[in-house]
Structures are given as C-alpha cells and as structure tokens.
Amino acid sequence: MRIAVxxxxxxxxxxxxxxxxxxxxRREQLRxxxxxxxxxxxxxxxxxxxxxxxxxxxxxxxxEGAVQGLRKGLAMGAADAIHIDCDPYALDPSGVAxxxxxxxxxxxxxxxxxxxxxxxxxxxxxxxxxxEELGYAATTLVVxxxxxxxxSMEVRRELEAGEHSTVEIQLPAVLTxxxxxxxxxxxSLKGIMAAKxxxxxEKTPADLGxxxxxxxxxxxxxxxxxxPRELARMLEGSAEETAAELVRILREEERAL
Amino acid sequence: MSRSIWFVAEHQDGQLHRGAAELAAAARAVGDETVxxxxxxxxxxxxQQVAPFADRVLLVEDPSLEPYTAGIWAQAVVxxxxxxxxxxxxxxxxxxxxxxxPVLAARLEAGLMTDCIALEWDEGLVGxxxxxxxxxxxxxxxxxxxxxxxxxxxxxxxxxxGEPGTVETVEPSIDAEAARTRFVAMERAEMGEExxxxxDVVVAGGRGLGDAEKFGxxxxxxxxxxxxxxxxxPVVDQGWVAHDRQIGSSGITVRPKLYFALGISGAVQHVxxxxxxxxxxxxxxxxxAPIFEYAHYGIADDLFxxxxxxxxxxxx
Ligand SMILES: Cc1cc2nc3c(=O)[nH]c(=O)nc-3n(C[C@H](O)[C@H](O)[C@H](O)COP(=O)(O)OP(=O)(O)OC[C@H]3O[C@@H](n4cnc5c(N)ncnc54)[C@H](O)[C@@H]3O)c2cc1C
Ligand SMILES: Nc1ncnc2c1ncn2[C@@H]1O[C@H](COP(=O)(O)O)[C@@H](O)[C@H]1O
Numbered sequence: 001m002r003i004a005v006x007x008x009x010x011x012x013x014x015x016x017x018x019x020x021x022x023x024x025x026r027r028e029q030l031r032x033x034x035x036x037x038x039x040x041x042x043x044x045x046x047x048x049x050x051x052x053x054x055x056x057x058x059x060x061x062x063x064e065g066a067v068q069g070l071r072k073g074l075a076m077g078a079a080d081a082i083h084i085d086c087d088p089y090a091l092d093p094s095g096v097a098x099x100x101x102x103x104x105x106x107x108x109x110x111x112x113x114x115x116x117x118x119x120x121x122x123x124x125x126x127x128x129x130x131x132e133e134l135g136y137a138a139t140t141l142v143v144x145x146x147x148x149x150x151x152s153m154e155v156r157r158e159l160e161a162g163e164h165s166t167v168e169i170q171l172p173a174v175l176t177x178x179x180x181x182x183x184x185x186x187x188s189l190k191g192i193m194a195a196k197x198x199x200x201x202e203k204t205p206a207d208l209g210x211x212x213x214x215x216x217x218x219x220x221x222x223x224x225x226x227x228p229r230e231l232a233r234m235l236e237g238s239a240e241e242t243a244a245e246l247v248r249i250l251r252e253e254e255r256a257l
Numbered sequence: 258m259s260r261s262i263w264f265v266a267e268h269q270d271g272q273l274h275r276g277a278a279e280l281a282a283a284a285r286a287v288g289d290e291t292v293x294x295x296x297x298x299x300x301x302x303x304x305q306q307v308a309p310f311a312d313r314v315l316l317v318e319d320p321s322l323e324p325y326t327a328g329i330w331a332q333a334v335v336x337x338x339x340x341x342x343x344x345x346x347x348x349x350x351x352x353x354x355x356x357x358x359p360v361l362a363a364r365l366e367a368g369l370m371t372d373c374i375a376l377e378w379d380e381g382l383v384g385x386x387x388x389x390x391x392x393x394x395x396x397x398x399x400x401x402x403x404x405x406x407x408x409x410x411x412x413x414x415x416x417x418x419g420e421p422g423t424v425e426t427v428e429p430s431i432d433a434e435a436a437r438t439r440f441v442a443m444e445r446a447e448m449g450e451e452x453x454x455x456x457d458v459v460v461a462g463g464r465g466l467g468d469a470e471k472f473g474x475x476x477x478x479x480x481x482x483x484x485x486x487x488x489x490x491p492v493v494d495q496g497w498v499a500h501d502r503q504i505g506s507s508g509i510t511v512r513p514k515l516y517f518a519l520g521i522s523g524a525v526q527h528v529x530x531x532x533x534x535x536x537x538x539x540x541x542x543x544x545x546a547p548i549f550e551y552a553h554y555g556i557a558d559d560l561f562x563x564x565x566x567x568x569x570x571x572x573x
Binding site: 011017019025041074092093094116119122123124125127128129131132133137138139140141154156157158159160161162163164165166167169170173176179180183195216217218219220221222223224225227229230231232233234235239240242243244246247250253254256257 | 276280324326327328330348350351352355356358359360362363364366367368369370386387388389390391392393394395397398401402406424426437438440441442443444445446447458466488489491493494495496500501503506507508509510514515522535536537538539544549550552553554555556557558559561562563566567569570571
C-alpha cells in the first residue's frame, strides 16, 4: 500500500501577528511549525503501512518551515519526501491542490492523507480539492480507519455533537484526518538520524508543468483587525487579589455561588 | 439579471437542521432570490420544512440520497447548478459543507470561501473569514461565475419563517453506481455517567493545563464550587479526560449558570458549546486570547497561581 501525506508549515500560534502600514501581514516576524492535524495524518499512514505493508511519502508545498516539516515526517517513519518550492501565499487552495496533484499523480498512491484544516488560514479545502484533481474519492473528518480490503476501506467520520458515521470508501482515496485519531509518535533519535539519509525530492512549479502559477479562483482583498467586541471585565492584581475579587463578585454581584 | 443564491438544506432523520434558517439569512443578504436545494429520499417533508425560509425550493428525490454521502449529493447538486447557473451556493461550515463544499467547487470550477462570518455582494461574492487563530479577518472575493461558500454556524442570525416558497420537484441526475463512498452506519452520542449538560457550574480546562496530572486542579475547583468538570478537545484527544467531557461543536453544548474556562484559548469550535452560559469566567495567561471576548470576567494570569488562590478564598 502506497500512502502520501500532505504536510503544511503553518504559522506558530505564538508568532506576533501584525499588519504593516499598507495592511499587509508582516511576514518576516512569523515563525512556522508543522500543522498539528498533519502529524495525526503521518502517524495514521505509518500505522496503516506497518500493518498492511507499503511505504509512506510526505509532501509539502511551501518555503519557510516546509523542509523542516518533511524532515519531521521522515523521522517519524516516512520513506521519502517531496518538496514543491513555491510561495504558498501566491496561491489559493485550488492552486495548492493543482500543484500537489501534479506531483502525486505519477506515484499511483492508494491513499492520500491530509489534515482536516490548516491551523493558520484554515481553509479546510485542500484535501478534498486534491482528491477531485486526482479523480479520487474523498471523505473528511476521519477519526478512525480500518484495514483496506478488496479495494476499499471503512472509515469513521466525526460529525457534530458527539455523533459519528461509518463510511465505506473505494481506493484510491483521500481522507482528511481529524485530531484524536491516534497519538502521534515523537521522532526517535534513530529516526532523526535515518531521516538524513532519506530521499527528499525538490520540485519547482515548472518541473510540474506549470510555466505560470494557476490563477486563483478566490482573490484576497485584504486583512483587517477583528471588530472590537465587548471585552471581559479584567481583574487586575496579584493572584490572591484577583481570586478574592472574583469570589466577591460571584457571591455578591452575580449571586452565582 | 436577478441574482439567485442557493443554499443546501441540511437534514437528518427527516428533520431540517435549524442552521438552514441561518443559511437563508446569508443568502438573502447577497441575493435577489433565495433558493433552498433539498436532496432527500422520496416521501420526506424536508422541502416543506425549508419552504418558509426560501423563495423557491428545488427538491431532488432519490432513495440513494439518504443517508447522506458526498458522492451522490454532489452529482445531484452539480447537475442542477450546471443547468440553472446560480450566482452562489452556500453550505454550513459543518461536516456537510466541509465534505461537499470542495467537491461542488471543483466540479463547477468555482472559487470556494470557507467558514465565512459575513457575506456581501460587490462585483462578486465577498466574504469575511477569521484567520490566524482569530487574530485577523481576511476579506476575499470569488472571481468565478459561480461561487461556493461555507458559513460559520451562528454567524448569521436565522431568518424568521415567512410565506412558504414554491416547491419544484426536479428529475434527479444521479448515477448511484458511480458513487465511490457508501454510508454504512450512524452512531449516536454516548452520554456519560454524570450529565454535565444539566450542571449549574461547569469548570472546563484546556491544553493550558499542560498534562493529565496537572489537570487535577480543574477537578479540585469543580468540587469546591459544587460543579462538574469539562474540557476542550485537545484534552480529550490526549486522553486526560473522557470523551463525554468535551465541550464544543463536536462534543456537547452546556449552558450553566457559571462557566470557568481555564487555559482555553477560545477557538470557535469550543466557544459554540459554552457561549450561552450565564456567567463566564476565563483565566488565561495570554491577555490576547479570544476567550476574553466571550467571558464576562477575565484574569490574564497563570492559572496555576490563580486557581490555588481561588480554592483558598472559597474555603474561607
Ligand atoms: C471540526 C472541528 C471540530 C472541533 N471540535 C471541538 C470541540 O468540540 N471542542 C473544542 O474544545 N475544540 C474543538 N476543536 C478544536 C479547536 O479548533 C481548538 O483547537 C481547541 O478548542 C483548542 O483547545 P484549547 O483552547 O484547550 O488549546 P489551545 O488553543 O492550545 O489553548 C491553550 C491556552 O492555554 C493558555 N495557557 C497555557 N498555559 C497557561 C497557564 N499556565 N495559565 C493560564 N493559561 C495558560 C494559552 O495561553 C492558550 O490560550 C475542533 C476543531 C475542528 C477542526
Ligand atoms: N501548502 C501545502 N502543502 C502540503 N499540504 C497542504 C498545503 N496546504 C494544505 N495542505 C494539506 O491540506 C490540509 C488542509 O489545508 P487547508 O485546506 O489549507 O485548510 C492540511 O492539513 C494539509 O494536509
């Protein structure tokens, strides 16, 4: 079984988010890490090939943080990696999917796993769009997989309010992986050393047949600060002071205790 | 030309989802005509249930349309959209829209905006969406002739029921054999031993608690307040507490008299499960955490300092 896993470098939650005078995001002060959902996807892929034979390829499209993400995937147990060197901010999700598909098409993967969404820009699109580009079936919000048999597999989808459904999907397929499906392993020292010797293929959009980048179907108009909301009444002081004030408020003003 | 905005009616077990009236509101805000698209098995009443929220209802009936699978619904909606060319198709940013939205977009070669919190029409469908953990709002415009968008739950206030729109039954254009996903089974939520939806006081802890052992202080505070313990998703994912404690869109919704959020950032999927609580207290060391936008009282400090102080104060 051949499985590809899409990994995206996303903006670290602790990064300073600021707009410059022209309303553009100050990109130079952003730091990146692997999208958390993608780590669940890598782990699930490794478990599937461990019990059904096969190999895992990790793939990313990006610049900053992209290769570090792939190295992590390789250290966790992927066999090889593909890096599409392209500015992700220059594409919309359909463009990202088109380029990823071009790089994955020849690999004849049985399964492609992606995260349910990217933690920074949160499109929740690329996995399913990629499936459509490849002509694969797709299912989203997957929190459980079973061993494939006779060209299909059953997966468990998470719905809302604690409900789940089971869906049978024909391979080849794309699954978008939801958190909690497994516990992603930490790369071992041995894994990290082995990763250095694994193949990491570099591709440009031109290598993939894109003389020009695909035109976006969604145009970015600008970024703004969220509308001001009524903020909480913030209690100031030492922990003892804020605790005492809170208990007083809850008892005397809110009568909630 | 009049602008027709479609929304896909979400339903289960014969019942229209109440989010449909929110989608109708979003559609009405940007279109001249609001059309509900209903995909269902023959003999249902979903079309009649949604009619009061739309000018027209397009009803596609086929046994293969229930229970839902993306493959067959996509066939039905894509065929209709190709024939009638609406300006936009709206879906909920929920399991349905996450699953079906990108399939429709790909097959209609349409631009897709997801998780929209506001929509307007300005030379095309323009949407606003929160990005970078709600620290910024992005404005986007779909540039293709049909637009697809998913709308955040509760971001649009539901329209009131009006004069029912006309229901037109349309011939399904479906090849069920070609579908490559098949529905197998549905599992309902399991309720835990302690019913936390009925508690007056809920003390919820998030990833900020650090690990399972330290999570104990959440239980301590819950006990001191005579309440029950709840959690955000990462806490459940990591197995610090059981699934039935998860508060939010994929867990449970609580509405206690008093809600404590300890070390919880305030992601929308969490907030939808607790924002109706009477009094909300948030303790988070990041003064910029979005949870403070929903809390009535906030303490921007280390919870491991504040909670012990609270416990001492409650004892006195
Ligand atoms: C389809 C879908 C469904 C989802 N359903 C749910 C759901 O039902 N429920 C849910 O909760 N989430 C859900 N999520 C996940 C959600 O998007 C967030 O990832 C999650 O709510 C974040 O949990 P958190 O606030 O505990 O963690 P984080 O976002 O990591 O926040 C931790 C917070 O702790 C604070 N902190 C750290 N240390 C301390 C300290 N010592 N003292 C005080 N504060 C501290 C930090 O400042 C931070 O704000 C869902 C996601 C998806 C995609
Ligand atoms: N630039 C990218 N490179 C590789 N995978 C990506 C990229 N963008 C998105 N993905 C994959 O698609 C998932 C959903 O991303 P998104 O549609 O951006 O929310 C991510 O979790 C990744 O698995």
